[in-house]
Amino acid sequence: xxxxxxxxxxxxxxxxxxxxxxxxxxxxxxxxxxxxxxxxxxxxxxxxxxxxxxxxxxxxxxxxxxxxxxxxxxxxxxxxxxxxxxxxxxxxxxxxxxxxx
Numbered sequence: 001x002x003x004x005x006x007x008x009x010x011x012x013x014x015x016x017x018x019x020x021x022x023x024x025x026x027x028x029x030x031x032x033x034x035x036x037x038x039x040x041x042x043x044x045x046x047x048x049x050x051x052x053x054x055x056x057x058x059x060x061x062x063x064x065x066x067x068x069x070x071x072x073x074x075x076x077x078x079x080x081x082x083x084x085x086x087x088x089x090x091x092x093x094x095x096x097x098x099x100x101x
Contacts, residue, residue, distance in 0.1 A: 027055045027057060027067035027069050027093055028095045030055065030057045032057050032058055032065075034054070034056045035054070035057070036053070036055075037053045037055075038050065038051070038052045038053075045077070045078065046078025047078060048078075049076075050074045051073045052072045053069060053070070054069070055068070055069050062097060063097030063099060064094065064095065064096050064097055065095040066092065066093070066094050066095075067092070067094075067095075068090065068091070068092050068093075069092075070089070071089045071090075071091075072086065072087070072088050073087045074086050
């Protein structure tokens with residue numbers, strides 16, 4: 001029984017570690033270019049949530065990587081008089097090349 005508990009704890013910890021990576025952290029690992037991702041979900045109460053991420057990754061002449069992540073989250077509750085909310089964020093991530101550290 002204890003082996004199963006240890007195995008379950010290990011799998012749970014690994015799952016949480018992988019899911020804890022934010023879009024900003026993943027942006028630092030992307031090659032140069034522009035990326036766009038849209039996700040959409042509806043919960044049990046009928047609220048539709050849509051998230052759109054636009055990531056632009058550039059590399060300068062020194063090998064330093066800059067990533068700009070623009071996120072827009074829209075929540076639209078079910079119902080005629082419920083108010084839709086929109087939240088926009090912009091994050092810059094700078095990663096120095098291993099040669100410049």
